[in-house]
Amino acid sequence: MTSRNWVRLFFTTLAWGGLTTGVLGFIIRWSEFQDYFIHFKIGSILSTFIWLIGVGLIFSVISQVGYFAYLTIHQFGLGIFRSATLWNGVQLVLTIFALFDLIYFRFEKFAKPNESLVPYIALAIFILIAGLIVAYFKSQQGKRTTFIPALFFMVVVTILEWIPVLRVNEKSWVYLMLFPLVICNAYQILMLPKYLKRSEEERAILNEKKNKSNAPTTAKKSNNKKKK
Structure with a gap:
């Protein structure tokens, strides 16, 4: 990917x-901020909105960070197992364990x-459904073998990124962090191929321009050799 598209x-x-x-x-967190809207506290609304952003x-x-870490881990996994099918099986098992742990350990500690x-269970099901939807659209972009890696990323990596608030278990923060993580993770995994394709097209255009700019120089050199 070109630096321009990475920045984008x-x-x-x-x-x-x-x-x-x-x-x-x-x-x-409506219970905390509803007073701002009821009494039209524009300043408080704007400052809170900026803080939330x-x-x-x-x-x-x-x-x-989680996405690029997964891309690295994914390459290591393919290298270690030397088979996309076997590595996908490992990821599927880890996904199941992650969902089970999310339910069991949270219930044991906080219930x-x-x-x-x-x-x-409902929270784990939500993450699973979101993962399945994103994985489906990811598989439609190209190879069907990308379904399980996408599901693994959307479930396991999202849970790992989510750990800081899971440890605190403050309900509003749990949901406040969950939705942006799911949306950002989904956006990255679905949009990365488009940015890669755009980078390839930009490189092709640059190479074409370089070839055209070098063509007159090459022609002059060949003409000079003929005169000699």
Whole structure:
């Protein structure tokens, strides 16, 4: 990927993370901010919105670090197992374990007496459904073998990126971080091929221009040799 397209991907993902958190933050934490809207506190609304965007930018950076870390791990996995099929099987098993751990360990650590397991399962199901949807669209872009890697990234890597707030288990922060991570991760994995294609096209245009600029020089040299 060219540096120009990498910068585009970086800042576009930042924008998704910031705007998503800025908008959803008011919805998720409505009980805290509703007074601003009821009493038309424009200054408080704007300052809170800017603060939420800043938080979203941090979430976006975490998402991007996680994505490029996964790309590295994915290449190592292919190199170690020397088979895309075997590596996909390993990723599928890890995805199942990650979902199980998300339910079991959170319930064991944070569940109150007589609290239902349903909310913990529902959260894992949401991540799984989001992962399946993104993986489906990813597989439609090219090879079907990309389905499991995309699912692994959307489930396992998202959970790993999500750990800082999972440890705290403050409900509003759990959801506030989850949605931007899912959106930023989905955007990156689905849009990366387009940025790669655009980079190839830009390189082809540059090479064509270089060849045209070098052509007159080559022609002059050949003419000079003929005169001699």
